[in-house]
Amino acid sequence: MGSVEWDRDLAEVYDAMYADQFASDAADAMVEVLAELAGDGPVLELAVGTGRIALPLAAKGVDVHGIELSRHMVQQLRAKRGGGAIPVAVGDMTTARVAGRFSLVYLVANTIMNVTTQDEQLMVFANAAEHLEDGGCFVVEVVVPQLHAIPPGERSRVFTLEPNHVGIETLDDRVGQIAWSHHWMSVDGRLVQHSAPYRYVWPSELDLMARINGFRLRDRWADWQRSTFTESSTTQVAVFEKVSSVDQPVR
Ligand SMILES: C[S@@+](CC[C@H](N)C(=O)[O-])C[C@H]1O[C@@H](n2cnc3c(N)ncnc32)[C@H](O)[C@@H]1O
Numbered sequence: 001m002g003s004v005e006w007d008r009d010l011a012e013v014y015d016a017m018y019a020d021q022f023a024s025d026a027a028d029a030m031v032e033v034l035a036e037l038a039g040d041g042p043v044l045e046l047a048v049g050t051g052r053i054a055l056p057l058a059a060k061g062v063d064v065h066g067i068e069l070s071r072h073m074v075q076q077l078r079a080k081r082g083g084g085a086i087p088v089a090v091g092d093m094t095t096a097r098v099a100g101r102f103s104l105v106y107l108v109a110n111t112i113m114n115v116t117t118q119d120e121q122l123m124v125f126a127n128a129a130e131h132l133e134d135g136g137c138f139v140v141e142v143v144v145p146q147l148h149a150i151p152p153g154e155r156s157r158v159f160t161l162e163p164n165h166v167g168i169e170t171l172d173d174r175v176g177q178i179a180w181s182h183h184w185m186s187v188d189g190r191l192v193q194h195s196a197p198y199r200y201v202w203p204s205e206l207d208l209m210a211r212i213n214g215f216r217l218r219d220r221w222a223d224w225q226r227s228t229f230t231e232s233s234t235t236q237v238a239v240f241e242k243v244s245s246v247d248q249p250v251r
Pocket of ligand 1: 003006047048049050051052053067069073091092093094108109111114115
């Protein structure tokens with residue numbers, strides 16, 4: 001099962017839907033951390049979307065490139081000031097390649113989960129490794145699965161209940177780790193409904209996918225302020241460093 005390509009309706013309301021995240025201190029902190037990890041090198045954002053992070057990062061002088069599945073999201077990026085200057089390959093981050101080697105590849109906003117099989121999530125790690133120079137980092141921001149939030153015997157929970165946004169998660173396949181999120185949003189008086197599957201992924205599983213692809217875990221924080229990750233953390237920022245091929249353990 002491949003990723004669902006986001007359509008024009010969703011692309012048009014994405015920025016308004018996530019206006020809080022755009023404006024938040026978290027986005028500023030994210031840009032700071034990514035700029036620091038980038039050093040002097042160019043960076044690649046997998047699933048760059050409308051440029052929520054790519055644009056402020058580029059405004060700091062970082063050379064940002066992107067890969068993005070939805071041409072509608074890319075159209076939104078292109079319409080923004082500075083959006084035309086970010087090279088974006090339209091394609092699937094499991095396989096799409098761009099020229100060059102990067103000091104940093106990053107995948108934020110839970111988007112590793114939009115890839116809905118374990119094999120394809122492994123392919124994302126492999127693709128990140130292919131684009132990185134030795135010692136470069138692959139940063140993944142993703143929630144920690146909250147299965148315990150769903151009461152025994154139930155298969156769904158409301159995860160957002162705002163006047164303009166109702167979000168329900170259904171656990172559809174606990175073996176394949178597939179859940180669906182269903183959104184009903186009112187954006188500028190327009191009702192938008194969006195449902196998509198995602199594959200939730202455990203921290204230890206991410207680490208193993210990383211090791212299989214020649215990375216080692218350098219850091220895992222609970223947020224972009226680099227808070228300590230604990231058993232009660234609900235989200236994570238994992239920083240994987242690409243180990244040079246000569247330093248990789250013999251299996
Ligand atoms: C939650 S948005 C995140 C966008 C941006 N990274 C941000 O932080 O605002 C998820 C994005 O992932 C893209 N996407 C989903 N699956 C993808 C895939 N397999 N390859 C590339 N992009 C993908 C969607 O089209 C969408 O733009």
